[in-house]
Amino acid sequence: MSLKERLKLDQEPVYLIDGSAFFYRGFYAFRDMSRSDGFPTNALFVVLRLLIKLLREERPKHLAFVLDGPGKNFRHDLFKPYKAQRSATPEDLLKQNAPLRRGVELLGIPLIVSEGGEADDCIASLVTRLKAERPVVIMGADKDLNQCLDERVFIWDPALKSEKLATLESFRQEQGMEPGHWPDYQALIGDSSDNIPGVPGIGPKTATKIMAEHRTLEEIEAHLDELPKTLQAKLREHIQDAYTYRQLTRLRTDFCATLGLDSLAWREPDWKQVQDFLAEYEFRSLPRELPQPTRAEPAVAAPAATAEPANAQLSLFSPGANAVVAPGGAETPAAPPLPVRDADQAFLLPGRQGRDVGLVMIDGAILLGIGHEELRWTGNVRELCNALREAASVATPSLKELLHASEDWACLPLDRWFDLGLAAYLLNPEERSYDWQRLRDSLALDPDAEAVHPQANGLAAKALHDVLAKRLAAANLTELLRDLEMPLVPVLVAMEQAGIAIDKAAFESFLSEVNAQIGELTSRIHAVAEMPFNIRSNQQLAQLLFDRLGLKAKGKTPGGAQSTANPVLEKLRNEHPVVADILEFRMLEKLRSTYLEPLPKLADEQGRIHTTFNQLATATGRLSSSAPNLQNIPIRGPQGTRMRACFTAGPGCLLAAADYSQIELRVLAHMSQDPTLLEAFRHGQDIHARTAGLIFDKDAGQVAPDERRSAKTINFGLLYGMGPQKLAAELGIALAQAKEFIERYFVGLSKLKEFYDSIVKEAEQNGSVVTMLGRRRLLPDIHSRNDNLKAQAVRQAINTRIQGSAADIIKLAMIRAHADEKIRALGGRLILQVHDELLLETPEATAQEAGARMKEIMAGIVELSVPLVVDMGVGRNWAEAH
Secondary structure, three states: OOHHHHOOOOOOOEEEEEHHHHHHHHHHHOOOOEOOOOOEOHHHHHHHHHHHHHHHHHOOOEEEEEEEOOOOOHHHHHOOOOOOOOOOOOHHHHOOHHHHHHHHHHOOOOEEEEOOOOHHHHHHHHHHHHOOOOOEEEEOOOHHHHHHOEOOEEEEEOOOOOOEEEOHHHHHHHHOOOHHHHHHHHHHHOEHHHOEOOOOOOOHHHHHHHHHHOOOHHHHHHOHHHOOHHHHHHHHHHHHHHHHHHHHHOOOOOOOOOOOHHHHEOOOOOHHHHHHHHHHOOOOOHHHHOOOOOOOOOOOOOOOOOOOOOOOOOOOOOOOOOOEEOOOOOEEOOOOOOOOEEEOHHHHOOOOOOOEEEEEEEOOEEEEEEOOEEEEEOOOHHHHHHHHHHOOEEEEOOHHHHHHHOHHHHHOOHHHEEEHHHHHHHHOOOOOOOOHHHHHHHHHHOOOOOOOOOOOHHHHHHHHHHHHHHHHHHOOOHHHHHHHHHHHHHHHHHHHHHOEEEOHHHHHHHHHHHHHHHHHHHHHHHHHHOOOOOOOOHHHHHHHHHHHOOOOOOOEOOOOOEOOOHHHHHHHHHHOHHHHHHHHHHHHHHHHHHHHOHHHHOOOOOOEEOOEEEOOOOOOOOOEEEOOOOOOOOOOHHHHHHHHOOEEOOOOEEEEEEEEOOHHHHHHHHHHOOHHHHHHHHOOOOHHHHHHHHHHOOOHHHOOHHHHHHHHHHHHHHHOOOOHHHHHHHHOOOHHHHHHHHHHHHHHOHHHHHHHHHHHHHHHHHOEEEOOOOOEEEOHHHHOOOHHHHHHHHHHHHHHHHHHHHHHHHHHHHHHHHHOHHHHHOOOEEEEEEOOEEEEEEEHHHHHHHHHHHHHHHHOOOOOOOOOOEEEEEEOEHHHHO
16 A cells, blocks of 8 residues: 555655665665675665665655755854764765766656755755645654654655654654744754754753743743743753754755756656666666556566576566566566476586585475576485585575484584575674575565576575675674584584473472462452452552552553553552562562463473574574573572572483673673773672772772662663663662762773773764674664664664673583583583573583583683683582572
8 A cells, every 4th residue: 555545645745855864874774785896885775775666666756855965054054063973974875975866866756955954954945835735755764854744744764674654643642742843842952963962951851841831942931930940040051052952953944945846756767777777786686676667668678697598597586476577667477487306416416516505495395506406305314415515505594493304414514504594694683583485585675686586495595695695704794604603503403402301390389389479469469459350450450559549650651551560660669568569479470470380381201391592583692592481580589599490400410500700791891991890800809899889989898788789780781771860760869869870980990981982983983883703783773863763772882792792702602512522421411501601411420520611611712801700500400500
């Protein structure tokens, strides 16, 4: 359904595209793309694909692609520091500017450069003049565009993972103000992306409260005496500055004065010239996406990127369909059936040594892509592996799935395999899904991929290998795949197949106790309510707490109801005894429903539970666990100890648990080279007490337990990008005190602030950050003008650099421990990884020795500036070993 239909518009809308925003975002969102001669093409590809999709799906009659004008503009004259903090435009982005303009014009889209101002100023000016005549759809994401919203003006961002569409009504509901007041609001809170300071001490919440009563800066100034005294001083001192900031954020409406509706008419392109342009930049997938011409003209075949043998079964295709789409958009007859030959060992070998091979197993059938042939293997797996030993590489969607299907796949040396899912994950770890169908579909849209017959899965795997291997090399990720992620696959398979034993009697006993406690709590809570009710119902719970007991609600749900979420109830814990009972009820109920009842049912005939370790699930590189999730097993307090005691070693065996001590803080000390952290870890000092001493200005030996807890929260909180608001909430202190703590923290740990700033600078320059071993995380939102998105990207940058490095270290230790000859000789096997802990199952007689060897491996796996300390214990069950 077109956007016009979704918005129920009675006229064709005008589409005004913030070209500079999409061009810049595309550059950072899709880094590993270049022409065969090295010319960068990532931003160009992303924008052209967006425009082609718009032309194909929306069929606009009037539109414009608007770019910022060159050099400084009137805002720099008003305020010299405007955007002064921004880094120079990357050279690889500048190179793509001229091709972008040419491509836009070839597509018949009017190109406008906003001379003397920014693209938003021209867009706002066109909106002001056109909205009475036609509906207007602004394609962009800049929050300043909010001020353009009207009954017939919409803001649409289709380039996000989940589309965003803003209307006048949605803006009013979300912001509680009119679009015309947006510049006043922005003037108060500032805009870090444009280096606009705002009024010191006034954030979004305070500004929203002020503007609920006084809608403009003029009204605020006129009613200053009515505001709280703390705000009066701030505003009196900075109100004149705020007027300047409003001029910076308010869009001009007097730009592009000579342009009218006729100037924005779309012109039917010369499709042959468009195809030639796309071929020039080696965009093999985009010709398939072009809209069907509106005027009658024969479809023109796209030139082949490389010469193919006459018998090669290759054609352009749409994913999931048999029809072949020609570059001009016209549909040609369905692709001829793909001839698939049965292959045996003798057929595979001659002339195929040193070749790349694609291998996909679908419904038990093994499909191979070699050269330009699609083959079906009909022999056994061991014979195939022997035949493939001479291949340069064997690309498959998931080596882990193959190894689970048959251990015979391990006969092919690991260095021959190329895991397509892992490669795609390393290039973009935010995608979340890397299954074969998704990878297969992505081939059709990939600008670097050769066209493949829609039924040729083996050839598709081979084509994907060619693209992904090139991009891994360009991103310096080849070694990470080869030396870390691929060797980890058989380790995870072995751990999943081994599983961990459980003590069903211990589960039953624990469940019985928890059920009794839940019953007691239920009776106490019902007694307070003076009636039975469903404690699991948030609505009925809210009625008890806020209506019957009269407690003051501390938060609301997105729907506006009074929230009973745990963080909200924690704030009410001291206001009535029933709140503590409710929180304990929820904790025990989760223990019962998530672990104690379901886990015993998942045990196999040997009484062992088999989890799945997810290698492709987190952006930082940490492993996760599912079906069941054993990484969320409670570990702290008496409940955690009882829970771990339910997991045990098999008959005649013990468990050895080895746990890294504060590995992320040690990685932080190594990477930051902060002298205080280095000294503390080198001399075995209590790092949290040492930090508390810095914050509270006392010797570490004089630090009280609650002060140490506060320091621990700060140590780990800042590691994950925690701000003063979050810290204040975590510690239950005032915001001013939280800010003071953070200030003292960075004064005492002098190198940390410098280190954190360097991470953010790296992210802004490269659009990504990397771990110690080169794992990369893309951060396109680091350049967002949405403060929340930018702040989230900053937190992700810091978190990824530290947590991702720690995750890589643990993976190295897993690989080494799994392959260690001494541990194998002692009968030990790795069975579980939970965050910073590895669990080994060994015969009773060798448990201590095997555990000590694993501790030795973990402590020496990498060389840091501080010791890697590992705690190790041995026991019959996990609690004893831990």
